[in-house]
Amino acid sequence: MxxxxxxxxxxxxxxxxxxxxxxxxxxxxxxxxxxxxxxxxxxxxxxxxxxxxxxxxxxxxxxxxxxxxxxxxxxxxxxxxxxxxxxxxxxxxxxxxxxxxxxxxxxxxxxxxxxxxxxxxxxxxxKLKEDDIARQSESDPMTGLLNRAGFQRRINALINAEHADFSLAYIDADHFKDINDHYGHEAGDTVLKTIAARISHQTRASDIVSRFGGDEFVLAITKNQKDAAATLDRIVHAIHDEPIALDTGETVQISISCGVAPYSVGVSVESLLRQADSALYEAKKAGRNRTCEVSSVIVSPQTPAT
Structure with missing residues (x-):
């Protein structure tokens, strides 16, 4: 039993x-x-x-x-x-x-x-939820571009890749404070979103497009310096040539200034940013609405023009 x-x-x-x-x-x-x-x-x-x-x-x-x-x-x-x-x-x-x-x-x-x-x-x-949380933590909520943290992750991966070839560009909207003061912050947000969209339209999926805050944008353009300057020239024209329509029915014309610096092995991201910022300062001194290459300026930290 x-x-x-x-x-x-x-x-x-x-x-x-x-x-x-x-x-x-x-x-x-x-x-x-x-x-x-x-x-x-x-x-x-x-x-x-x-x-x-x-x-x-x-x-x-x-x-x-x-x-x-x-x-x-x-x-x-x-x-x-x-x-x-x-x-x-x-x-x-x-x-x-x-x-x-x-x-x-x-x-x-x-x-x-x-x-x-x-x-x-x-x-x-x-995994999808984790990826979504990671994207949100690395995205600028207003424009949908990468934020500073997202840019840092992508640029580190680019530098660590073999045969890294890119140029770093610093972009600043010209007289942006005047738009906020005259039309209000909602109009300023519309301008920033439009700038972000036009920059994205002129760049490729392999490029890194980010908003660092305020009216400052940073790009890593995966081409040599000559091609990067041509890309930035297209962006400058795309933003300036077509006025931006506001929700009030008014339109504003905006321009940007760009500074660009080519990457070379051993140069840190911080150094590249300083170089591009110096070139941006020169572009503003030269009249704004243009791109200035770092090769044409003395590279040293500068106080950006407003």
Whole structure:
């Protein structure tokens, strides 16, 4: 009777486990030390594009259809290292725009590492929320451009890339205070939004366009200095040649001044900003509504003209 009761309890537990696997939203895979799948359960079909019964005997990298360096490195080091668990995020195979989280746990048999259990979870929505929060923290709420923090992240990535080739431009709206004083701050906001839109229209996706605050904009133009000057010249004309319509029915004509400095290896972002600001100061001294290149001025910190 004791044996029958034990068999009954085990059968009930197996049924509960099978039911849990059928309704699981995660995929749960068991691997040996060679990363060969020995057992699979859960939502493997929706997450991996492969039914559970077709997963055993396949290697992890083949199941994931990836040569992701992080995955390969983990497969090479996980069983020999001291770590008990690991977590990775990768793009899901077979499913576009889906991110999956791989949760690795070692399995022991008599004190020896026998393999690993890998739980796979869809984290797409969480990732989208995190990306949205990051975008908001790096965006200027008025214009939608990058703010100073967003610019810093993008420019650091650009500098760290191989063969970085760009010019940094400092842009300032001419006599912007007069617009705020005469037409009001709402009109000033309309002008800033229009300037931002026209700058964006004249630049490419690879360029970095940001608003540092007030009427100051900073661009990283991923071209050589000659092409950067031509881009800025188009921006100057695009902003000046078409008056800006205000909500009051009035129109205002605005111009900008630009200073541009080319990047060279070893030059810091702070130094480039100072150089571009110095060129901007010269552009204002020369009559505004123009671009001045840093090569034509003595580069030193200046007090910007108003």
């Amino acid at each position: 004791s044996k029958r009761a034990l068999i009954k309890r085990l059968t009930a537990r197996e049924q509960m486990l099978a039911l849990a696997m059928i309704n699981a939203t995660d995929s749960i895979l068991s691997f040996d030390r060679d990363w060969i799948c020995r057992w699979a359960g859960g939502a493997s079909l929706s997450l991996l594009g492969v039914a559970n019964e077709n997963l055993p005997t396949q290697r992890l990298c083949n199941i994931l259809e990836t040569n992701n360096r992080e995955v390969v490195t983990l497969m090479e080091t996980f069983f020999s290292g001291d770590q008990y668990a690991a977590i990775l995020e990768i793009a899901a195979p077979h499913t576009q725009d889906t991110t999956i989280e791989l949760n690795f746990r070692k399995v022991f048999d008599a004190g020896t590492v026998a393999g690993a259990i890998v739980t796979i979870h869809d984290v797409t929505q969480r």
